[in-house]
Amino acid sequence: MMEDIVCDGCALLCDDVSIEIKGNEVTSLGFCRLGHTHTETVLKNLKVDKQDIEKIAEMLHTAESPLLFGWSRTSNETIKEGLALAKATGAAFDSSTNMGLTQSMSHDIHKMKLDCDLEHVRNNGEFIIYWGSNPTESCHRHPSRFAVLPRGDKIPEGVESRTIGIVDVRETETMKMGNHRTIIESGSDTELIDALIGDIAGTSSITDSVVGVPASELMGFVSALKKSDCTIIFYGTGILNSGHADANLTSLLNLIKTLRDLGKEAYALPMWFSGNAMGVIKETQLKESSLKKLVDGEFDVALVVGEDALSILPGTAARALAKTKLIYIGPKGGLTDRKATVAIHTSDNIAVGSGTMTRIDMVDIELTAGAIDNSQSTSMFDIITSLHNVLKSKQGGK
Amino acid sequence: MKLNPMELYSLLPKTNCRLCAPKTCMAFATKLALGDVTADDCPPLLETGFETNLEKIRNMIAPLQSAEETGVKLDESKCTGCGNCVVVCPVDQAAEPPTSVGKAAKGVDTVFRVENGISRIINLEKCRRFPPDRLNCRVCEQYCCTGAIEIW
Numbered sequence: 450m451m452e453d454i455v456c457d458g459c460a461l462l463c464d465d466v467s468i469e470i471k472g473n474e475v476t477s478l479g480f481c482r483l484g485h486t487h488t489e490t491v492l493k494n495l496k497v498d499k500q501d502i503e504k505i506a507e508m509l510h511t512a513e514s515p516l517l518f519g520w521s522r523t524s525n526e527t528i529k530e531g532l533a534l535a536k537a538t539g540a541a542f543d544s545s546t547n548m549g550l551t552q553s554m555s556h557d558i559h560k561m562k563l564d565c566d567l568e569h570v571r572n573n574g575e576f577i578i579y580w581g582s583n584p585t586e587s588c589h590r591h592p593s594r595f596a597v598l599p600r601g602d603k604i605p606e607g608v609e610s611r612t613i614g615i616v617d618v619r620e621t622e623t624m625k626m627g628n629h630r631t632i633i634e635s636g637s638d639t640e641l642i643d644a645l646i647g648d649i650a651g652t653s654s655i656t657d658s659v660v661g662v663p664a665s666e667l668m669g670f671v672s673a674l675k676k677s678d679c680t681i682i683f684y685g686t687g688i689l690n691s692g693h694a695d696a697n698l699t700s701l702l703n704l705i706k707t708l709r710d711l712g713k714e715a716y717a718l719p720m721w722f723s724g725n726a727m728g729v730i731k732e733t734q735l736k737e738s739s740l741k742k743l744v745d746g747e748f749d750v751a752l753v754v755g756e757d758a759l760s761i762l763p764g765t766a767a768r769a770l771a772k773t774k775l776i777y778i779g780p781k782g783g784l785t786d787r788k789a790t791v792a793i794h795t796s797d798n799i800a801v802g803s804g805t806m807t808r809i810d811m812v813d814i815e816l817t818a819g820a821i822d823n824s825q826s827t828s829m830f831d832i833i834t835s836l837h838n839v840l841k842s843k844q845g846g847k
Numbered sequence: 848m849k850l851n852p853m854e855l856y857s858l859l860p861k862t863n864c865r866l867c868a869p870k871t872c873m874a875f876a877t878k879l880a881l882g883d884v885t886a887d888d889c890p891p892l893l894e895t896g897f898e899t900n901l902e903k904i905r906n907m908i909a910p911l912q913s914a915e916e917t918g919v920k921l922d923e924s925k926c927t928g929c930g931n932c933v934v935v936c937p938v939d940q941a942a943e944p945p946t947s948v949g950k951a952a953k954g955v956d957t958v959f960r961v962e963n964g965i966s967r968i969i970n971l972e973k974c975r976r977f978p979p980d981r982l983n984c985r986v987c988e989q990y991c992c993t994g995a996i997e998i999w
Contacts (some may be wrong), residue, residue: 452953465950478961480949481928485964506929553909571949590949599949607947608935610991622992626931750950834904 450478454818457522457798458484461588481589491780491797492820501791502832505752505776506839508791512569512750516538516739518770519756521723522779522797524804524816527830528725528732531754534837537844543739543750545761546726548711549689550719554730556695558702558717565681565716566810567594572601573714576677577646578614580701581638581687582720585622588809591720595627596683603679612673616641617687629670633660635692642700645671646707655827680708685720718810723756724798728807743769752776755795757783778832793832797820812825850880850907850983858900860891879908882983918999919976919987921968925959925995930985932996933957938973959987966995 450469455462458481466479468488475489475813511514520528535542544551553559572579576598584591592598597608604610614629615621616638624630637660647653648671655667674680682705688697701717708715721727729735742748744765751773759767760783777789780797781788798806800818856876860903867888869875878884886892886904893901921932933939933952940947952960960969968974975982976998988998 463951467953469949475963478953479930479961480964481930481961482926482964483928485928585929589927589929592992593934594949598931598934600947625992625994626990 450476451752451818454799454802454820455806455814455816456484456488457489457806457816459588460721460724460726461590461594462724462808462814463590463594463813464814470820483589487727487797488799488820490782491800493746501793502835502839504791505679505778505793506836506843507775508540508776509534509540509752509836510751510840510843512538512540513753514748514772515750516743516748516773517542517752517754518544518739518758519754519779520544520729520733521546521726521756523564523725523728523755523829524798524806525725525728525732525813526804527754527828527833528728530833530837532733534623534833534840537668537837537840540752541739541742542733542735543727544726544733544735544757545756546721546723546729547738547783548740549686549694550721550732551735552694553684553689553698553719556698556702558705560703563702563705563716564718564810566812567596567718569716570718571595571599572602573603573679574601574611575604576612576614576673576680578680578682578710580616580682580684580721581618581689581691582683582685583617583621583623584683584720586754587722588720591683592623592626596681597622598666610709612677613671614673629673631662631664631666631670633662636693637661638688638691638697639693639700641667642697645674646700646704649674649711660689663676668847670679674708675711677713679714680705680716682715682717683720721809725806727809727811728805730812733805740766745769746772750774750776752778753785753789754833755779757785758803759784759788778829778836795827795829795832798828803828804830819833851879852876855879855891855907858904859889860894862891862950864891866890868998879941880983882908882981919968919971919974920997920999921966922995923965923967925993926965927995928961928966929992930961930966931990931992932959932966933961935986935990936966937984937986938975942973 450467452467456466461469469476477485517535584707600607615624615627616631618635641660644659648655657662705715770785775789777785777792781794786792802816805813805815808814852936859872861872863871867875869878917947936958943952943954958970958973959966975984985998988996
């Protein structure tokens with residue numbers, strides 16, 4: 450049994466899990482269903498095929514307008530190498546994280562030190578709010594490892610020492626854990642937050658229902674916010690993809706400032722699913738999305754690394770991507786792999802166990818142990834580095 | 848099976864005689880509902896005139912007193928392996944203290960352990976619902992978001 454390997458099945462990057470591999474049999478301890486299934490899949494599809502590097506290098510070398518896309522499931526070192534490759538080929542560099550998360554991470558809410566790490570949440574978080582996020586269907590172990598159930602320095606009784614609030618546009622499974630379950634109309638987040646702020650700051654008071662939520666329910670919510678010495682808001686795609694991301698984040702920022710003005714601790718953290726989406730944010734300075742250019746057919750060659758882009762992208766962008774000369778580098782399987790003109794299959798990070806990835810709270814997690822021995826594995830980093838070297842020799846010979 | 852403390856309270860003598868450990872009848876009713884005390888722990892209830900109520904209370908709390916009348920079922924098809932049951936279970940916290948701070952259970956002494964992505968009950972007999980504790984503990988069911996755990 451290999452102890453304490455890092456699961457890259459989601460952005461929590463759990464590093465307290467164990468695995469044993471006997472032939473085709475994968476036995477794990479501590480992995481959630483998603484992590485185990487991910488691990489089982491990547492370890493049963495270890496086909497590594499390097500001979501197409503030369504072909505891919507030639508495609509990128511002769512491309513007029515290449516796109517390098519993906520990266521959210523690769524290591525930070527691979528992302529850096531990808532950026533160097535983009536620079537060398539004059540390619541556009543983009544990722545699925547640029548569909549909401551990048552924008553939220555560049556918002557003032559993350560420039561003003563209004564976030565903290567998950568250990569701080571575990572040790573101090575009294576009022577935990579999942580706002581437009583649903584860990585039961587995404588990051589399964591988020592409540593049990595960090596936010597809801599575990600004990601911490603100032604949380605001696607675990608969940609008994611915390612209050613849990615869930616705000617969403619529908620009833621979610623996570624609501625079963627909630628002390629405050631608030632179902633709101635889609636797109637009404639800002640209105641609700643402003644009402645909460647007004648009541649907390651004393652500039653207005655909630656006397657009637659707001660966005661369909663009864664006043665009595667909201668008064669309980671306000672009371673919990675005032676009572677808590679440390680409030681943590683985990684905002685998810687419900688906030689980011691509602692069409693009002695900027696306004697929603699600004700309202701959350703104002704709520705946090707209001708709580709801090711009362712002398713309380715308050716933070717906001719994003720909930721995002723992909724294994725190393727935060728690594729993409731950390732290592733790159735993505736600003737403009739390439740999706741419009743992709744839809745307009747401006748790219749002739751697209752190299753997708755470590756993401757099943759065709760199954761993630763919106764329909765029009767996915768159809769446009771499929772029309773390019775599509776190259777895929779990453780673990781075997783998925784729509785992008787099947788549709789690619791050329792594909793190189795690598796081992797997943799969980800098999801390789803080297804490099805670093807960045808957890809959902811921006812903490813770097815080192816992949817110190819791989820699930821298989823190195824002789825069987827070829828990492829995405831190895832392939833991108835080799836590709837870069839072949840390209841350099843081609844460009845040098847120009 | 849969930850007992851309503853108010854129903855039990857209505858059957859108690861309601862004298863607040865302070866002869867029992869919880870001191871008040873309401874607190875005693877709550878403890879009765881949790882299985883922490885029995886009808887015999889209330890001296891006035893054993894006196895003449897309360898025979899009918901005593902019998903009713905004994906019948907109501909009987910399932911809590913018998914291991915054969917309770918059980919914990921885990922529907923693996925609904926389980927996501929989130930580990931909520933492992934971390935929240937008081938027995939697991941005592942048997943493997945790192946679980947109390949959110950770590951995965953690795954040993955063999957816990958009630959729950961997540962194996963191959965699914966929580967499994969590996970020591971049902973250690974559950975506090977069974978003798979000698981016989982407590983009406985249902986925290987695993989309460990925090991199982993997908994409804995995979997069912998207690999009866």
